[in-house]
Amino acid sequence: MSRNFKVGLFVTVAILVTTFTFYFWQIFKTPNLQADKQTSFVLLIPEGATYKNVRDSLDRYDVINDHISFQFLAKFLKLTEKVKPGRYVIKPNTNNYTAIKKLVSGDQDAVKLTFNNIRLKEDLIKRIGSRFEFGEENFRKALNDPAVCQKYGMDTLTIVSMFLPNTYDIYWTTGTEKFLDRMHSEYKKYWTPEKLAKAKEIGLTPIQVSILASIVEEEQARKVDERPRVAGLYINRLHAQMPLQADPTIKFALQDFAIKRILNGQLLIKSPYNTYVNTGLPPGPIRVADFNSLDAVLNYDKHDYIYMCAKADLSGYHAFATNYNDHLNNARLYQAELNRLKIMK
Numbered sequence: 001m002s003r004n005f006k007v008g009l010f011v012t013v014a015i016l017v018t019t020f021t022f023y024f025w026q027i028f029k030t031p032n033l034q035a036d037k038q039t040s041f042v043l044l045i046p047e048g049a050t051y052k053n054v055r056d057s058l059d060r061y062d063v064i065n066d067h068i069s070f071q072f073l074a075k076f077l078k079l080t081e082k083v084k085p086g087r088y089v090i091k092p093n094t095n096n097y098t099a100i101k102k103l104v105s106g107d108q109d110a111v112k113l114t115f116n117n118i119r120l121k122e123d124l125i126k127r128i129g130s131r132f133e134f135g136e137e138n139f140r141k142a143l144n145d146p147a148v149c150q151k152y153g154m155d156t157l158t159i160v161s162m163f164l165p166n167t168y169d170i171y172w173t174t175g176t177e178k179f180l181d182r183m184h185s186e187y188k189k190y191w192t193p194e195k196l197a198k199a200k201e202i203g204l205t206p207i208q209v210s211i212l213a214s215i216v217e218e219e220q221a222r223k224v225d226e227r228p229r230v231a232g233l234y235i236n237r238l239h240a241q242m243p244l245q246a247d248p249t250i251k252f253a254l255q256d257f258a259i260k261r262i263l264n265g266q267l268l269i270k271s272p273y274n275t276y277v278n279t280g281l282p283p284g285p286i287r288v289a290d291f292n293s294l295d296a297v298l299n300y301d302k303h304d305y306i307y308m309c310a311k312a313d314l315s316g317y318h319a320f321a322t323n324y325n326d327h328l329n330n331a332r333l334y335q336a337e338l339n340r341l342k343i344m345k
Contacts, residue, residue, distance in 0.1 A: 031093035033058075035065040043088045044172065045103075046133055051080045054103070063090060070096050079104050085133070087111060087172035111172050116165035118288040119218075119257065124160055134176045142176050152184050154207065157284030161210030162187045165290045190294070198298045202235060212238075213293035214285035215275075218248030222316045227296035233305045233320065235297075242306065244275035252286040260343050312337045 034041055041063050045054060051074070057063075064070050073096045074080050086108030090099055101107075111131050118124050121143060129136030142148045149159045162183055170182060191206050199209050216231045237244055247262050253271035267274070273282040305320040307327035312319070312334045319330035 029095050029097065030066075030069075032065045032070060032096050033063050033090050033094040033099050034092045037092045040092065041090045042109075043090060043103075044133075045083060045085045045088070047085045047173070049083055049085060051083050054079075054083055070100075073097065073100055077101065077104050084108075085173050108171055108173070110169035112167060113170055114167040115163070115288070116290060118163075118165070119252075119286070121160050124163060124288060128179075131172075132170070132179065133173050134179070138176050139179075142180065148180070152180065152187075155284075158207050158211070160288050161207055161214075161285050163288050164190055164294075165288060190291075195298055202297075202300075203239070204297075208281055209294060209297050210289055211281045211285050213289035213297045214287045215244065215246050215248055215282075216296055217289050217293035218252075218287055219246060220316075220318070224292050224296075226317055227293055228299060228301045229303065229305070229320065230308070230318065231297045231300035232303050233308055235300050236304070236306050238280070240306065241279060243277070243279050244281070246275045249273045249275040249282055249286060252282075261338055309334050 041061060043054070043057060043063075045057075059067075077097075077100050079100050082104075084103065084106035086106055087110075088102055088107075089109040113128065113131055115124070115127050118127060122140075125136055125140045125143060129139035132139075143159050144156050146156055149155050152159070152162055154162060162180075164183075164186055166186070168182070168186070170179065174182070196206065199206055202209075204212065212231065212234060215234065216227050220226050220230045234244055234246070250262055250266055250269065250273075251257050251259050253269050253273040254266060259266075267276045270277075272278060273286065275282060303320075304322045307321040307324065307330075308318040309327065309331045310319070311317050312330075314337060319334070321327040321330055
């Protein structure tokens with residue numbers, strides 16, 4: 001074998017090696033998913049999905065640029081043999097290796113679940129159920145199952161008090177039971193020995209605190225700084241065994257939250273949530289109370305007020321009174337302003 005031939009062979013092999021090395025580098029490292037796009041793509045892989053299902057989803061939304069290189073590496077890294085369910089965020093200009101390795105390892109991205117300002121259990125079901133694989137129907141079934149609720153020391157009316165509005169990182173594939181366990185764990189974290197002692201001192205259980213907090217929040221949603229004073233008024237009424245006479249409970253009983261002026265006839269509605277007719281707390285929360293409202297009840301303002309109505313200046317604050325005559329004067333001023341503005345219901 002001549003020296004020139006050897007040199008030529010060496011050069012040829014070197015060129016081929018370099019070419020294939022560069023080609024494989026491109027397959028692995030060149031941006032190929034969401035190429036030149038500005039937003040991430042969220043790939044949801046349900047339990048039992050196949051590689052074909054994954055490819056169909058990626059193709060439907062035009063996620064892959066070079067299909068041949070992706071398919072080659074998917075086979076090489078054995079993604080085609082086993083697909084792991086989960087929620088995977090594919091960022092702009094992701095290369096094949098990063099994306100496929102993420103899917104092969106099941107390194108899913110958590111759902112950043114935020115819920116607040118929720119009034120009805122059905123609202124809670126839709127807000128949360130739609131974000132996870134278990135879906136709305138399974139979530140609805142769980143929250144309406146007495147046995148499930150009893151596991152957490154609650155019933156189907158009080159179960160919403162277990163949900164504390166916040167932001168949580170939870171995997172999309174989390175099952176209903178594990179999700180509820182997580183919410184219960186967060187609930188127990190809030191109820192420290194100190195908070196339990198405060199509730200006991202007031203004469204309330206944690207669930208009753210949640211119920212009262214929901215009324216306080218509905219009564220004073222806009223002015224957080226006034227919630228402890230409102231809570232103090234309701235606690236005064238509870239201790240005096242007076243009906244709470246909370247207008248928000250009437251709206252809840254009527255399932256009409258657009259009412260601006262409660263009429264006398266509406267105060268007669270037959271409902272366990274009518275706090276004008278029934279003494280004590282209603283059987284469940286009238287909304288999902290937030291931390292501010294729970295804290296307002298546990299750290300309520302100590303005063304002698306037992307009456308309140310909205311201020312006539314429509315500032316969102318309340319006029320408080322210790323006796324009925326002062327309350328009537330405050331109420332007349334407020335009603336006069338409503339009449340002037342022609343707000344009749």
